[in-house]
Amino acid sequence: MAAARAEGVAGAKRWHLPRFALAAPAWVWFIAFFAIPVLWIVFYAIWGFKPDPFTRIAIGDPTLQNFRDALTSTFFKTFKGTLQISLLGTALCFLIGFPFAYWLAIKVSAKRRSILLALVIVPFWTNFLIRTIGWRILLQPEGPLASFLGSIGLLDGPLRILDTRAAVQLGVVYNYLPLMIFPLFVALDRLDPALREASKDLGAGGWTTFRQVTLPLAMPGVVAGLLLVFIPLTGDFITAAILGGAKGNMVGNMVFGRFLIAQNWAQGSAMAILLIAMIVGTLAVFAAIGLGIRTAIRRGRDVDLSVGVP
Amino acid sequence: MSTIETRSRVDATNLLMGIWGVLVFVFLFLPIAIILVYSFNNGRALLEWDGFGFGGYQAMLDNVTIHRSIVTSLQAAVGSALIATLLGMFAAIALVRRPGRWTLGFLAILFLVMVTPEIVDGISLLIWYVWLGGPFEAGLLRLWIGHSLFSTAVVTLIVRARLSGLDESLEEAAGDLYATPWKRFTEITLPLAMPAVLAGLLLSFSLSLDNTIISNFVSVAGTTPWPAYVFGSIRNILRPDIASTSTVLLLVTLAALAAVGYVLRRSGDSAENVAKTLTGV
Numbered sequence: 001m002a003a004a005r006a007e008g009v010a011g012a013k014r015w016h017l018p019r020f021a022l023a024a025p026a027w028v029w030f031i032a033f034f035a036i037p038v039l040w041i042v043f044y045a046i047w048g049f050k051p052d053p054f055t056r057i058a059i060g061d062p063t064l065q066n067f068r069d070a071l072t073s074t075f076f077k078t079f080k081g082t083l084q085i086s087l088l089g090t091a092l093c094f095l096i097g098f099p100f101a102y103w104l105a106i107k108v109s110a111k112r113r114s115i116l117l118a119l120v121i122v123p124f125w126t127n128f129l130i131r132t133i134g135w136r137i138l139l140q141p142e143g144p145l146a147s148f149l150g151s152i153g154l155l156d157g158p159l160r161i162l163d164t165r166a167a168v169q170l171g172v173v174y175n176y177l178p179l180m181i182f183p184l185f186v187a188l189d190r191l192d193p194a195l196r197e198a199s200k201d202l203g204a205g206g207w208t209t210f211r212q213v214t215l216p217l218a219m220p221g222v223v224a225g226l227l228l229v230f231i232p233l234t235g236d237f238i239t240a241a242i243l244g245g246a247k248g249n250m251v252g253n254m255v256f257g258r259f260l261i262a263q264n265w266a267q268g269s270a271m272a273i274l275l276i277a278m279i280v281g282t283l284a285v286f287a288a289i290g291l292g293i294r295t296a297i298r299r300g301r302d303v304d305l306s307v308g309v310p
Numbered sequence: 311m312s313t314i315e316t317r318s319r320v321d322a323t324n325l326l327m328g329i330w331g332v333l334v335f336v337f338l339f340l341p342i343a344i345i346l347v348y349s350f351n352n353g354r355a356l357l358e359w360d361g362f363g364f365g366g367y368q369a370m371l372d373n374v375t376i377h378r379s380i381v382t383s384l385q386a387a388v389g390s391a392l393i394a395t396l397l398g399m400f401a402a403i404a405l406v407r408r409p410g411r412w413t414l415g416f417l418a419i420l421f422l423v424m425v426t427p428e429i430v431d432g433i434s435l436l437i438w439y440v441w442l443g444g445p446f447e448a449g450l451l452r453l454w455i456g457h458s459l460f461s462t463a464v465v466t467l468i469v470r471a472r473l474s475g476l477d478e479s480l481e482e483a484a485g486d487l488y489a490t491p492w493k494r495f496t497e498i499t500l501p502l503a504m505p506a507v508l509a510g511l512l513l514s515f516s517l518s519l520d521n522t523i524i525s526n527f528v529s530v531a532g533t534t535p536w537p538a539y540v541f542g543s544i545r546n547i548l549r550p551d552i553a554s555t556s557t558v559l560l561l562v563t564l565a566a567l568a569a570v571g572y573v574l575r576r577s578g579d580s581a582e583n584v585a586k587t588l589t590g591v
Contacts (some may be wrong), residue, residue: 020412022404026397026462030419033455037434044437100334103327123338125563129522129537130556133548134341137348137357144344206320227425235427238522242544252429259433272433279427
């Protein structure tokens with residue numbers, strides 16, 4: 001038996017494909033339609049220019065002119081506005097989503113949880129764009145929300161939020177909230193209730209247990225949720241296009257305009273690179289802050305709780 | 311005394327969280343409910359309510375452009391879901407069963423694909439397709455590729471999570487019993503991975519149906535998927551038929567989800583696992 005098996009292995013070795021063979025089609029796919037195209041943006045941003053109004057792109061000498069042209073005062077204003085919307089939006093998604101995910105994962109009975117979880121999926125399965133159009137209907141000056149707020153005495157006159165930055169802020173929080181809820185729910189749902197009980201048995205109150213046990217263990221879900229919301233939110237232009245009007249433009253709308261309206265691919269590419277730099281830079285700053293806080297907390301503890309926790 | 315006090319504080323916290331939960335649900339459903347209501351708007355413009363009626367539904371049935379956009383959406387979703395599921399499933403099997411030095415590089419590119427904002431995928435594919443020309447001028451191929459990138463990464467991670475929980479002994483046993491690699495794959499590995507493969511297929515399908523950003527950049531006149539059609543109409547005028555079509559699509563999607571959930575339930579999954587499969591978490 002052992003001999004037969006050894007022979008089988010040796011026989012298999014003779015025609016064995018390289019270890020990554022099964023992943024090769026995916027490799028090729030990602031290189032051909034993700035890595036090279038993204039590098040093409042860099043190529044167009046540095047070597048490309050718009051020769052005349054009727055040509056989208058031509059290749060010339062390498063220059064930083066496209067970046068210089070992209071960095072107008074309008075761009076800086078939009079850049080600042082986008083950063084504000086995306087940071088505040090991510091924070092709000094977390095503040096709304098965390099108590100909700102905690103309630104769903106820990107407080108609700110198991111029987112009701114599956115029904116409620118199915119209900120959370122429904123908005124996720126309704127088109128992003130359609131939901132945003134729903135907000136456009138709701139937020140109209142004399143629309144449903146205005147008449148509701150008027151009837152309970154909270155609003156006098158028309159609702160003036162549509163086509164402002166506030167409407168975009170509301171729209172992005174709404175649109176990206178499910179992306180925050182899912183990873184938080186998974187992280188909290190996986191926690192063994194025995195850990196919380198043990199903490200309480202050892203004399204810790206509810207708040208201490210939450211701060212010292214639940215929150216640190218849910219941290220991977222928190223980080224995943226923050227990334228899943230912040231990155232697509234910063235690149236979004238759909239929400240702003242529907243709710244923001246001229247005042248609510250985001251960097252994504254400028255990139256969209258350069259590409260599909262002005263048909264200036266060289267400058268659009270430069271702008272897209274600035275958008276990526278903005279996302280990566282912000283993430284780097286927050287990663288540094290997060291690591292600093294973690295080190296400080298660990299130093300302040302007598303016992304390292306992270307040992308043995310994946 | 312103090313236990314009673316703690317008790318009532320805990321009850322108060324629970325009550326507050328329950329209220330918060332209900333409020334979040336109201337928030338999540340508010341714009342969907344308004345779309346359902348306004349799908350019965352009899353006026354010419356979606357945003358101005360002009361009495362109850364079925365004008366939107368009638369217009370939807372008469373609008374050939376809407377029909378074509380939905381057919382395109384379905385074609386794009388089927389194609390990209392199949393591509394993503396096949397590529398992702400095999401990549402996941404390789405990651406779990408044939409790890410090596412290549413694994414780290416592959417996971418790095420998966421991570422990059424997942425964190426790149428869609429607008430970057432959209433413009434990079436647009437300029438790349440135009441540069442390549444030839445078959446890449448065809449609308450459907452452009453959509454299949456564009457929608458499959460993120461989904462392939464998602465399928466890979468879902469199937470990988472499922473397979474890494476199962477050790478290789480069953481496959482080895484089949485090998486000891488002289489099963490060919492192909493038989494080993496179809497009779498052992500594939501059935502084991504099936505729940506994750508199905509979840510990945512379903513998720514890729516829905517991600518493609520929902521995709522607006524990439525579609526906006528790469529779609530060609532004549533093969534405009536439904537979300538790109540809607541985004542195009544916001545620049546002109548939104549008519550109630552858009553809300554009516556969305557309502558029908560939502561009902562069809564929910565029916566399909568319920569059917570899949572029912573099948574998974576029948577096959578012995580717990581209700582919570584079914585819900586998780588459908589969300590892809």
